[in-house]
Amino acid sequence: MARKIVIAGGGPAGMCAAIYAARNGADVTLIEKNSSLGKKLSMTGNGRCNLSNLEMNEKMYNLSAEKRMKEWLSVYGVLDVINFFKSLGIVVKSEDGYLYPISGQASTVVTAFENELKRLGVRVVFGEQVKSVIVNGNEDSYTVVTNLNSYDGDRVILATGALSGAKSTMSTGDGYYICKQLGMNIKETHPALVGFRVDENEIMPEAGVRCTAEVSFTLGGEVLCSEYGEVQFTKDGISGIPVMQASSKVIKFVDEKKPIYACVNFFPDYDDEDYKSLEDEMLRLRDERTLKEFLNGLCNSNINDMIIRRMKMGSSMKMKNISESMVRSIFDSYRGLKIRIADSFGYQAAQVTSGGVSLGDIKDDMTVNGHSGVFVIGELADVDGRCGGYNLQWAFTSGSIAGTVASL
Ligand SMILES: Cc1cc2nc3c(=O)[nH]c(=O)nc-3n(C[C@H](O)[C@H](O)[C@H](O)COP(=O)(O)OP(=O)(O)OC[C@H]3O[C@@H](n4cnc5c(N)ncnc54)[C@H](O)[C@@H]3O)c2cc1C
Incomplete structure (x- = not known):
C-alpha cells in the first residue's frame, strides 16, 4: 500500500x-x-x-x-x-x-x-x-x-x-x-546573511553608495572574518554581499552587544609598500587645490565626503595648509575605516x-x-x-x- x-x-x-x-x-x-x-x-x-x-x-x-x-x-x-x-x-x-x-x-x-x-x-x-x-x-x-x-x-x-x-x-x-x-x-x-545597523554616532555617507572593498569584522582587535566585494553604505548601515557573507560569523557577538567593528579597506589590492608609494606620489599634489579636489580620484565621492567629515575637516581646505601627517591620517582611513556595529537589520532583512x-x-x-x-x-x-x-x-x-x- x-x-x-x-x-x-x-x-x-x-x-x-x-x-x-x-x-x-x-x-x-x-x-x-x-x-x-x-x-x-x-x-x-x-x-x-x-x-x-x-x-x-x-x-x-x-x-x-x-x-x-x-x-x-x-x-x-x-x-x-x-x-x-x-x-x-x-x-x-x-x-x-x-x-x-x-x-x-x-x-x-x-x-x-x-x-x-x-x-x-x-x-x-x-x-x-x-x-x-x-x-x-x-x-x-x-x-x-x-x-x-x-x-x-x-x-x-x-x-x-x-x-x-x-x-x-x-x-x-x-x-x-x-x-x-x-x-x-x-x-x-x-x-544570517543580513546587513548591519551602525552605531548612531558613526558618520556615514549622506547618500547610499556601493563600493568595492574588503571588509573585516573585529572583536577586541581580533579579526573574526574578512570578505571582499561590493559593500553597500547607507546613512544608518552597511550591507551588500561581503557583509552578508560575514554576518553569520559575527551575528552572535552583535546580538550579545559585544563591541564589533567593521574595518573597511578600500585599497585591498595594495600592500603596505604600494600604498606608501601612492601616498608619497599624492603628497606631491599638496598645492592650491582643495581637499575635495585632492581626494577626487581616490575613491567614490560620497566616501570621500564621509572621510572628510569623519576627520572633522572642511572640503574646501587648501591642501597646502594641511600638514603631511594629517594627509597620511586621511590615507590611513581608506585602508582601515572603523565602523562600530550596533545591531543587525533583523530577521525581516x-x-x-x-x-x-x-x-x-x-x-x-x-x-x-x-x-x-x-x-x-x-x-x-x-x-x-x-x-x-x-x-x-x-x-x-x-x-x-x-x-x-x-x-x-
Ligand atoms: C530575499 C531572499 C532572497 C534569497 N535568495 C536566495 C538565493 O538566491 N539562493 C539561495 O540559495 N537562497 C536564497 N534565500 C534563502 C532561501 O529562500 C531559503 O533558504 C529557502 O527558502 C528555505 O526553504 P524552506 O523550504 O526550508 O523554507 P521556506 O522557503 O521558508 O518555506 C517554508 C514554508 O512553510 C510554510 N509554513 C511555515 N509555517 C507553517 C505552518 N505552521 N503550517 C503550514 N505551513 C507553514 C511557509 O509559509 C513557507 O511557505 C533567500 C532568502 C530571502 C529572504
Missing part, C-alpha cells in the same frame, strides 16, 4: 520532498499556511532564483554543519539539482558558477514545482497552519493538527522554514515549537536563519531521534550556507532525501 505522507510547509524543501515522495508512489498531502506555494522562493536571487552553485562543498555551510553537509552533498549534490530541474522542464544556466533558471525568473521555478505537484496528484491544502504533530501508538502513525483540521499519515515531514524573510513570507518559526513538543533541541537562532533544530537530533536520512517517521528539512534545521545558491541547495538536498526515504 502507498505510504501516506503529510508535509508541513510548501517552500522549496517541502515541495521537493513532496515531488520525490510522490514520484515513488506515495500518497502525499502538502499543507501550506500561505495562500500560495513558494512565496519566499519567488523572491530569491533578486527574483532570479540562484538555485545552486557549481562550487559546492561543505565549507560553504556553518561550521557545526560541515561534517554532515559533506555526507549529505555526496548523496544529493549540485548535479542532482541540475537534473532535478531538467526533470521539471527548467533549463539551468551558470553565471560564473552561480546557477539560475535560464528564464531569469524565480516565478518560473515556482510554477514548475506547482505543475509537477499537480501532475503527481499531490493534495495541496492552503491557508491552514500546522500546530502540532501527535504520535499514535508506538510510532505507528502520526496526526498532523492544523488550526482547522487534522491529517493522518505514516510519515510526517516538517518543512516550515524558519524566521528569515519579509513579513509577507510569514516565516514565524512555527516549526521550532512543533519540534520542541516532539522532544527536539533547538539551537539558539540569529538572523535576513535571507536565512542560523541555528534551529539541532543536527544532533537529525539522522542522516533526515528522520529525527526518537521518532522513526518524523523528518526535519530545510531552513528549520541548524544549517545555513553562504550567499550563492547554497541555502536552496540544502533545501533540495534535504527535501529529496526525506521525500525518498519517507516513501519507502
Whole structure:
C-alpha cells in the first residue's frame, strides 16, 4: 500500500520532498499556511532564483554543519539539482558558477514545482497552519493538527522554514515549537546573511553608495572574518554581499552587544609598500587645490565626503595648509575605516536563519531521534550556507532525501 505522507510547509524543501515522495508512489498531502506555494522562493536571487552553485562543498555551510553537509552533498549534490530541474522542464544556466533558471525568473521555478505537484496528484491544502504533530501508538502513525483540521499519515515531514524573510513570507518559526513538543533541541537562532545597523554616532555617507572593498569584522582587535566585494553604505548601515557573507560569523557577538567593528579597506589590492608609494606620489599634489579636489580620484565621492567629515575637516581646505601627517591620517582611513556595529537589520532583512533544530537530533536520512517517521528539512534545521545558491541547495538536498526515504 502507498505510504501516506503529510508535509508541513510548501517552500522549496517541502515541495521537493513532496515531488520525490510522490514520484515513488506515495500518497502525499502538502499543507501550506500561505495562500500560495513558494512565496519566499519567488523572491530569491533578486527574483532570479540562484538555485545552486557549481562550487559546492561543505565549507560553504556553518561550521557545526560541515561534517554532515559533506555526507549529505555526496548523496544529493549540485548535479542532482541540475537534473532535478531538467526533470521539471527548467533549463539551468551558470553565471560564473552561480546557477539560475535560464528564464531569469524565480516565478518560473515556482510554477514548475506547482505543475509537477499537480501532475503527481499531490493534495495541496492552503491557508491552514500546522500546530502540532501527535504520535499514535508506538510510532505507528502520526496526526498532523492544523488550526482547522487534522491529517493522518505514516510519515510526517516538517518543512516550515524558519524566521528569515519579509513579513509577507510569514516565516514565524512555527516549526521550532512543533519540534520542541516532539522532544527536539533547538539551537539558539540569529538572523544570517543580513546587513548591519551602525552605531548612531558613526558618520556615514549622506547618500547610499556601493563600493568595492574588503571588509573585516573585529572583536577586541581580533579579526573574526574578512570578505571582499561590493559593500553597500547607507546613512544608518552597511550591507551588500561581503557583509552578508560575514554576518553569520559575527551575528552572535552583535546580538550579545559585544563591541564589533567593521574595518573597511578600500585599497585591498595594495600592500603596505604600494600604498606608501601612492601616498608619497599624492603628497606631491599638496598645492592650491582643495581637499575635495585632492581626494577626487581616490575613491567614490560620497566616501570621500564621509572621510572628510569623519576627520572633522572642511572640503574646501587648501591642501597646502594641511600638514603631511594629517594627509597620511586621511590615507590611513581608506585602508582601515572603523565602523562600530550596533545591531543587525533583523530577521525581516535576513535571507536565512542560523541555528534551529539541532543536527544532533537529525539522522542522516533526515528522520529525527526518537521518532522513526518524523523528518526535519530545510531552513528549520541548524544549517545555513553562504550567499550563492547554497541555502536552496540544502533545501533540495534535504527535501529529496526525506521525500525518498519517507516513501519507502
Ligand atoms: C530575499 C531572499 C532572497 C534569497 N535568495 C536566495 C538565493 O538566491 N539562493 C539561495 O540559495 N537562497 C536564497 N534565500 C534563502 C532561501 O529562500 C531559503 O533558504 C529557502 O527558502 C528555505 O526553504 P524552506 O523550504 O526550508 O523554507 P521556506 O522557503 O521558508 O518555506 C517554508 C514554508 O512553510 C510554510 N509554513 C511555515 N509555517 C507553517 C505552518 N505552521 N503550517 C503550514 N505551513 C507553514 C511557509 O509559509 C513557507 O511557505 C533567500 C532568502 C530571502 C529572504
